Amino acid sequence: MQLFIGFTAAVLISLLAWKTQNLSTSGALAATILGTIVFGLGGLPWAVLLLGFFITSSALSKLLGRRKAALDASFSKGSRRDWAQVLANGGLSGLFVLLHLLQPQATWPWLGFAGTLAAANADTWATELGVLSRAQPYLITSLRPVERGTAGAITLPGTLAALAGGLLIGALAVLVGPMASSSLAVVALIGLAGLLGSLIDSLLAASLQAMYVCPACGKETERHPLHSCGAPTQFKRGWPWLNNDWVNSLCTLAGGAAALLGGLVLI
Template sequence: MQLLYGFLLAIIISFLAYKAHSLNKSGAIAAFFIGTIIFGIGGWQWAVLLLIFFITSSALSRAFKKKKQNLDEKFSKGSQRDAGQVFGNGGIPAFFAALNFFYPNEPILWLCFSASLAAVNADTWATELGVLNKTPPRLITNLNKVVEKGTSGGISLTGLIASLAGSGLIAFFASLLTSNWSLLFIITLAGLSASLFDSFLGGTVQAMYFCPTDNKETEKHPTPHLWHSNHSPSRLEMVG
């Protein structure tokens, strides 16, 4: 019965997100599959935590859309998420939720699930709010080097604070939902560390392409495919 409820809830959430322009068609389909696994197998606590991530990250993306409008080409992501972003953000959490079916009520799975969501939430908040920093970011692999806003591997004080807040939010609710406050520090630290690791990957292995039309670098490939997108470092970030 729980799986059926999860199936129905995933349909509703995916449809509403599509109608709200938070997801495109491929993103809505991907969200349906991810949601069915997490809602249907994990249960209500897992569903609540996923929804907190999705709602807050989508709200931030929409709220500051105009602020980073000029960076859209560089980011390879916008306020409307596609299947690559949904699987990149939700694939690892869904994996831990699926394991919960075979090992129900295993505390380590909740910890891993929460930490993986904290990681993507930290990264999302850092991305959305970091561009608001008044001074240009610095490259994480060389803090003496100033880079343009939106550059992969660039970090700023605003971004770091946003990353900590995003991770802390997930950690707070993960602890609240289980009444286990010993998780608060662990999950917050894990999420922040993973976000910094993602920035490191962005500054070292993130693919950058030259757009001859705009005469500038971008994360978007001229013929985009999932396997060479910016979402691959995000998956590595959560595994790390």
């Protein structure tokens, strides 16, 4: 019955997200599968964290989309998530739900689950709010000033937004999860794990992620094979296979690993 309810809830939420253009068709299908695993096999507490990430990140993308439109040419995809983005941000969280089924009394799958979503939320908040900041962005690897929207650029407001996004997931994890003791420490742990994942995302984007250049307008971009202006993009630097989806996956992996390692100290 729980699995059926979880599947039904996942379908309804995915359809709503597709209708509001937060998910593409492939993204809605992937979200249905992920939601069924999290809602149906994990239950309400696990669903709350996934919804906390999805609702807040989608709301920011939607509310700030017009203000960020001028910078969208730099990013590989828009705010409408496809299947690869859904899996990149939430695939590992689904894995931790399955691990929870193997060890239902253990708390470490919950910590790993919360850490992955904290990293995904932190990275999304940093991107959506950081690129709109009037503060001067600096490349994370060299700290040299760069233009807004540059891959791997960070700002103080964006970093604070990342921390806030991670702390939100940490707060939800304490409110609905099995680790009410040492609650402030758990919130801080998950929040910092999310921040770490977001910073690793920026570090990879600045150093190893595949980046391209548009010969028509001369702008560096994540988009390939076509820029937003329609011109074919040319490879510039990085590892050709390491696109934004892989970077996001590594971001969530870092957040989950940090939460697990920190949990060894707390538990």
